Amino acid sequence: MKVLMVCLGNICRSPLAEGILKHKAHENNLRIEVDSAGTAAYHVGNLPDERSIEVARKYGIDLTNQRARQFRLQDFEEFDVIYAMDSENYNNILKLASSTSDESKVKLILNEIEPNSNSSVPDPYYGGDEGFENVYQMLNLACKEIVLRLKK
Ligand code: 4NP
Numbered sequence: 001m002k003v004l005m006v007c008l009g010n011i012c013r014s015p016l017a018e019g020i021l022k023h024k025a026h027e028n029n030l031r032i033e034v035d036s037a038g039t040a041a042y043h044v045g046n047l048p049d050e051r052s053i054e055v056a057r058k059y060g061i062d063l064t065n066q067r068a069r070q071f072r073l074q075d076f077e078e079f080d081v082i083y084a085m086d087s088e089n090y091n092n093i094l095k096l097a098s099s100t101s102d103e104s105k106v107k108l109i110l111n112e113i114e115p116n117s118n119s120s121v122p123d124p125y126y127g128g129d130e131g132f133e134n135v136y137q138m139l140n141l142a143c144k145e146i147v148l149r150l151k152k
Contacts, residue, residue, distance in 0.1 A: 003032060003034045007089055008085075010036055038069070073098075
């Protein structure tokens with residue numbers, strides 16, 4: 001099973017989602033591969049945002065091995081599930097899909113905890129630290145649910 005987490009910059013939300021899911025997979029002896037990417041290229045090669053690194057560190061998760069990369073068409077072949085953090089990125093990934101098989105891999109991550117709600121993980125980039133805590137808590141719940149499903 002290969003899971004890709006996608007946001008806009010790949011420095012705030014999707015690195016947290018990657019770190020949290022990898023951590024929970026490890027705790028549960030689940031052998032899954034997790035990666036993350038951004039639909040935009042602004043931050044390619046960069047470390048996650050310091051505020052994401054900090055909130056993850058607070059919960060015992062290290063994000064400093066991650067570097068931002070842009071989503072690529074090949075990701076449709078390589079991954080089984082592609083989780084978008086928000087509807088804008090969801091729509092932008094779907095525009096790049098070239099088959100119904102590609103399309104069926106793309107999901108909104110918060111639908112894992114609130115099916116069909118189509119809600120978004122808010123972009124915390126221009127806000128304060130509390131936005132990052134909020135994003136962490138949302139992604140923690142979503143990843144808990146993903147792990148529960150995969151264990152079945
Ligand atoms: P992310 O947050 O998509 O969660 O990584 C953002 C990071 C950077 C920008 C926007 C959102 N930016 O405009 O540079």
